[in-house]
Amino acid sequence: MNxxxxxxxxxxxxxxxxxxVAQMPAFNQQRSQQLLDALDAAxxxxxxxxxxxxMAAYITHPHExxxxxxxxxxxxxxxxDRFFKHCRGTVYLLQDDEARAALLESGRKxxxxxxxxxxxxxxxHEAIALARTFLE
Numbered sequence: 001m002n003x004x005x006x007x008x009x010x011x012x013x014x015x016x017x018x019x020x021v022a023q024m025p026a027f028n029q030q031r032s033q034q035l036l037d038a039l040d041a042a043x044x045x046x047x048x049x050x051x052x053x054x055m056a057a058y059i060t061h062p063h064e065x066x067x068x069x070x071x072x073x074x075x076x077x078x079x080x081d082r083f084f085k086h087c088r089g090t091v092y093l094l095q096d097d098e099a100r101a102a103l104l105e106s107g108r109k110x111x112x113x114x115x116x117x118x119x120x121x122x123x124x125h126e127a128i129a130l131a132r133t134f135l136e
Contacts (some may be wrong), residue, residue, distance in 0.1 A: 012038035018049040019131040021093075021124070024058035032068040036075045043082050050131035052124070054093045055103060089117035089134035094125040 011034040013021040020042050025031030042049050064072065076083065094100040104120040108123060112117045117134055121127035 011035055012041070014041070016052075017045075018047060018135055019052055019128050020049055021052045021054065021128070023054050032064065032071060033128050034073065034092070039075070039079070039083070043079060043086060044084070048086055048088050048135055050088045050134040051090045052093055052125075052127040053090055055099075056094060059094065059103070066117050084114065084116070086092055087116065089119070089131065091127045091130045091132075092120040093122075093124060094120065095122050097122070 011023050011025060011031065020038065022035060022038055025035055042051075072087065090111075091108070092103050093102065094103060100120045104118065107118040107120070119130045121130055
């Protein structure tokens with residue numbers, strides 16, 4: 001296991017590859033960087049993948065600081081072509097029905113700009129199954 005993969009282990013689970021299960025962080029600089037490291041690790045495989053984004057911590061805690069938003073934007077600027085070449089879509093994982101519906105609506109609006117499919121699920125099993133459909 002390479003150093004980058006080790007760093008991203010606490011925030012991302014690659015055991016369902018080509019589905020990556022990412023714990024969307026309650027943001028702080030370290031957790032935000034771990035998420036970017038996990039995406040780098042997925043891209044380094046140079047294969048199609050899909051993301052299951054576990055949103056539980058993300059929606060209950062403060063969101064990104066301006067510095068974290070800048071770091072994410074810079075990461076996407078540098079990795080845009082590779083990311084959209086390999087990432088086939090995102091499934092939000094969130095148990096709360098109301099919050100999941102609102103997040104899905106917001107995510108689909110944002111996804112219109114990229115063309116990546118976005119879905120949402122209440123359970124990990126369902127989320128992984130949905131993510132795998134993006135890879136068919």
